[in-house]
Amino acid sequence: MTSITPHIDSVVVTCTLLAAGLPLGASAVNFLLPGKTGRASGWLSVLAILGSLILAGIVFSKVWNAGEWSVQQAWFTIGSTTVYAGLLFNNLSALMLLLVSAIALPVHIYSTAYIKAAEQNRYFTYLSFFCFSMLALVVVNNLVMLYAFWELVGFSSYLLIGFWFTRDGAVKANKKAFIMNRIGDIGLLSAIIILFVQYHTFDLTLLFGQNGLVFNSFMRNGLWMAPAHQLPAVWQCIAFGGVFLAVAAKSAQFPLHTWLPDAMEGPTSVSALIHAATMVAAGVFLLGRVYPLFNTTELDILAIIGCFTAFLAATIALTQNDLKRILAYSTISQLGYMIMAMGIDAYASSLFHLVTHAFFKCLLFLCAGVIIHEVQHIKDEHQLDIDPQNILYMGGLRKKMPITFMATVVGCLALVGIPLTSGYLSKDGILIQAFEWAESRAWYYEILPVGILLTSALTAFYVARLIFKVFFGEFKLKEIFPDIHLHISDGSWAYRLPLILLALCSLFPLFSWNPLLYEHAWLFKGFLPVDYLVRENVYHAIVPALINIISVFVVYWAYAVYLQQRKLVFSQKSFLFKLSYHHWYIDTFYQQVVVKAVVAFSQALFWFDRQVIDGLIHQLTRAGKLLAGMSAWADRYIIDGFLLLITQVVKGIGSFFRSFQGGKVQYYLYSMLILMLTLFIIKLLV
Amino acid sequence: MITLTHYLLVSAALFSIGLYVILSKQNAIQILIGIELMLNAAILNLVAFGKFDKINNGGQSFALFAIVLAAATTAVALAIVLNVYRRYKTIDPGKINQLKD
Numbered sequence: 001m002t003s004i005t006p007h008i009d010s011v012v013v014t015c016t017l018l019a020a021g022l023p024l025g026a027s028a029v030n031f032l033l034p035g036k037t038g039r040a041s042g043w044l045s046v047l048a049i050l051g052s053l054i055l056a057g058i059v060f061s062k063v064w065n066a067g068e069w070s071v072q073q074a075w076f077t078i079g080s081t082t083v084y085a086g087l088l089f090n091n092l093s094a095l096m097l098l099l100v101s102a103i104a105l106p107v108h109i110y111s112t113a114y115i116k117a118a119e120q121n122r123y124f125t126y127l128s129f130f131c132f133s134m135l136a137l138v139v140v141n142n143l144v145m146l147y148a149f150w151e152l153v154g155f156s157s158y159l160l161i162g163f164w165f166t167r168d169g170a171v172k173a174n175k176k177a178f179i180m181n182r183i184g185d186i187g188l189l190s191a192i193i194i195l196f197v198q199y200h201t202f203d204l205t206l207l208f209g210q211n212g213l214v215f216n217s218f219m220r221n222g223l224w225m226a227p228a229h230q231l232p233a234v235w236q237c238i239a240f241g242g243v244f245l246a247v248a249a250k251s252a253q254f255p256l257h258t259w260l261p262d263a264m265e266g267p268t269s270v271s272a273l274i275h276a277a278t279m280v281a282a283g284v285f286l287l288g289r290v291y292p293l294f295n296t297t298e299l300d301i302l303a304i305i306g307c308f309t310a311f312l313a314a315t316i317a318l319t320q321n322d323l324k325r326i327l328a329y330s331t332i333s334q335l336g337y338m339i340m341a342m343g344i345d346a347y348a349s350s351l352f353h354l355v356t357h358a359f360f361k362c363l364l365f366l367c368a369g370v371i372i373h374e375v376q377h378i379k380d381e382h383q384l385d386i387d388p389q390n391i392l393y394m395g396g397l398r399k400k401m402p403i404t405f406m407a408t409v410v411g412c413l414a415l416v417g418i419p420l421t422s423g424y425l426s427k428d429g430i431l432i433q434a435f436e437w438a439e440s441r442a443w444y445y446e447i448l449p450v451g452i453l454l455t456s457a458l459t460a461f462y463v464a465r466l467i468f469k470v471f472f473g474e475f476k477l478k479e480i481f482p483d484i485h486l487h488i489s490d491g492s493w494a495y496r497l498p499l500i501l502l503a504l505c506s507l508f509p510l511f512s513w514n515p516l517l518y519e520h521a522w523l524f525k526g527f528l529p530v531d532y533l534v535r536e537n538v539y540h541a542i543v544p545a546l547i548n549i550i551s552v553f554v555v556y557w558a559y560a561v562y563l564q565q566r567k568l569v570f571s572q573k574s575f576l577f578k579l580s581y582h583h584w585y586i587d588t589f590y591q592q593v594v595v596k597a598v599v600a601f602s603q604a605l606f607w608f609d610r611q612v613i614d615g616l617i618h619q620l621t622r623a624g625k626l627l628a629g630m631s632a633w634a635d636r637y638i639i640d641g642f643l644l645l646i647t648q649v650v651k652g653i654g655s656f657f658r659s660f661q662g663g664k665v666q667y668y669l670y671s672m673l674i675l676m677l678t679l680f681i682i683k684l685l686v
Numbered sequence: 687m688i689t690l691t692h693y694l695l696v697s698a699a700l701f702s703i704g705l706y707v708i709l710s711k712q713n714a715i716q717i718l719i720g721i722e723l724m725l726n727a728a729i730l731n732l733v734a735f736g737k738f739d740k741i742n743n744g745g746q747s748f749a750l751f752a753i754v755l756a757a758a759t760t761a762v763a764l765a766i767v768l769n770v771y772r773r774y775k776t777i778d779p780g781k782i783n784q785l786k787d
Binding site: 664665666669670673 | 705708709717779780782
């Protein structure tokens, strides 16, 4: 291997390669083993990811705050361009490596209980493959490999969403997710191509590092000037558009967010790992990697899209009845926060929120998984015709499932951003910086922080609604079907352990010893530029207080609405309710406009193909057939006929002479007589 | 006055009948009879020509030889017919066609 920095550490390199390779090995072994290995394949994957976690911990301890360096080796050469395969070590890769393996471990343990033994082999093949792709994605050092693993992550997500491939919904959902992600992939690919044309390298450090190529390029006279090359300025915008598409598709931002709620058709443990904690964070991670590329206008666009997505998803989450869909929209909303934080230059806060969100959203999904599992159990036992994910059937589960309840409350508080949780630290960081950012600009930029504040309030409301509907009050199924017997619990230790672990990780001590000030979080400090100045101003005191007051008020309001049954909420017939309930009609719009247009276009092409092209070919075949028929006729009746005639003549003559040799003595005599007579007659005549 | 021509006409008629019998009958014995008829036509010719010959009784004595020989050949032919019958269970010459290739 060739090094480009002096302080290369071969232990770290080996550990990283092993950390990414172990899940791949587990996946390969599971793939090759026969399908009846059952729980053994599950534990194999758990061991692999445990190994990855330990190795990632070693890597993290050596790389964190130790500067940026990379190792690489030539992979292949096309023309004069050599593409390298290499690893990049900086704070971001080390953190993501640790985060992904840390989230994946509890999910793996949980899955060993959650997935049926017969399906575990296939499930863990996919899951380990996903872990490999994601772990590799965060440590590669060039755009080509980044793109490759980006695709693999999308592909394994596709496999896992459609894990229960006999369900129609799952198949539709994974197709939708795949197609949406393809749109993003096209964006990323075009951005990579533009960057390569401009800078002649795929290397992330050379491109985006300190004093890298992107730092040294600028706009002048409508040209995008790089040290060695120049392009019209519009290409920079296209590159941004491509990256944005990629981010929007992977991180489920408006307008490409609709696949994520549908992706909830996959197993809940998959939703927890992929569609809440890790894969959807890949978009934010990509933003973090290519951050220096964007100029201020583009960052503003990111901020606006992020803020709008956060608000949109939060309003939709208000009225959904599907437990997992609420969480899915909540995920979209929180991802909107992260994108917006990137846009307002709160790079550190964005990544901080990514990490904290990964823990508490994974926790919430696993809790939802336990609840759904138990309700499904009741459904199967009594053969009820209900949707086990519908929160309208739940209620009063607090006493039956205390650990799940506690874990959900911790996760929800972190999601709302109540003090003492990790969510408070990261979310308030974003909000405060949003206010600071807007202050230095025109007045209408204030819409963004206000919008995000409003979103926080909405978050508090839908979270409170979820908690109250699921855990408080009376169990609704019991009211609808009075004769069912309930014996539901928190489940086995494989359910409880991940919940407890993740709940502890969702509290503040993991990130900061000071539960109130986000600036003191070690993780936050790890991403700050060296010359960052802590600006103490009024927002640092007001915003957290404001949020908490609003949150508490909103939670109380939800309590009043849902538990004391006061009529304080919008009517279910109002326009706003319908807008929210039908996901702002975005899916309907896509269905009506995009899908129908595409289908109509395809049908037109199909018609054209069938009628015009096929018609032409049919005419040609008809002409050919006619010609062939004529040739066949001529062959049959003229050439063959002539030959047949000859054979018939020959045959006739032959038969004629043959008939004299019939073996009958009298015929011989007879013919002799005739011959003699003929001879005599001829002699007489001549 | 019976002339040579009358003898020859009778002889030719006999010969023709014999030929017809040989060609048309489906029984070996009848064919044999046909052969005898033809032979007798020839002997009749011998006798007729002998009557008008300068040397006396040359033709008649030759005819006697011919009759004896005819009797001998008929005996042989009957033996053959008997053997044919044993072998093929028929004496229809049309059905005994193994002479063909």
